Amino acid sequence: MRKIILAGNWKMHKNQAESLDFVQAFKPEISNTDETREIVFCVPFTSLTIMSKNLHGSKIRLGAQNIHWADEGAYTGEISGSMLTEIGVNYVVVGHSERRQYFGETDKTVNLRLKAAQKYGIIPILCVGETKAQRDAEETESIIINQLQQDLVDVDQSSLVIAYEPIWAIGSGDTCESKEANRVIGVIRQQLDNKNVTIQYGGSVKPNNIDEIMAQPEIDGVLVGGASLDPSNFARIVNYQ
């Protein structure tokens, strides 16, 4: 049985006070949300502790946006698995295109981060996806298959979420057509040993397209950037019909 996971990625948005305001406004909006829908907020490191305290006892899970592969050490600016689990982090985003594009993340380091997360009992959300140029050159499938082959070496597929995020659709308002997202996610699933991995779609998911996206049979959830910053927008996404 594939789990439905609706995750917000706040990126570098919201200080602690803003995070708290969000949670207070959001919680009442999900009082009737089906228990089978897992809700996750992947927040900046500085908001993890206050979020953990305020999400305790709720059905919302906590996510981070990065994890280093070493247990500890001289890695300025990085964060370890034990630092995250101490706070109660359940998920971590790994290999987001912004990390790959701006911070030199490679498939090799993505693989190391995935294994580190699993070592600490944190479920990684692995992001894969193609650029516009790669799509136009009809390389979408080969790019994604290559990413998966490298990223998933020795990764436990029973504790993994994958997000298909076409890079051209992220933050652009240019959502991938839902049937096309469904098709690519089907291709991703074919590559996996465990066919029950939750595979999300990400890229300009909004209240006005969530119902159509979640109606697709291969799509098990969404990873949402911009629209997760507003409590009522994200509530509408979580409460998709």
Ligand code: PEP
């Ligand atoms: C993302 O950050 O993973 C993302 C999909 O962003 P947005 O929803 O803003 O396109």
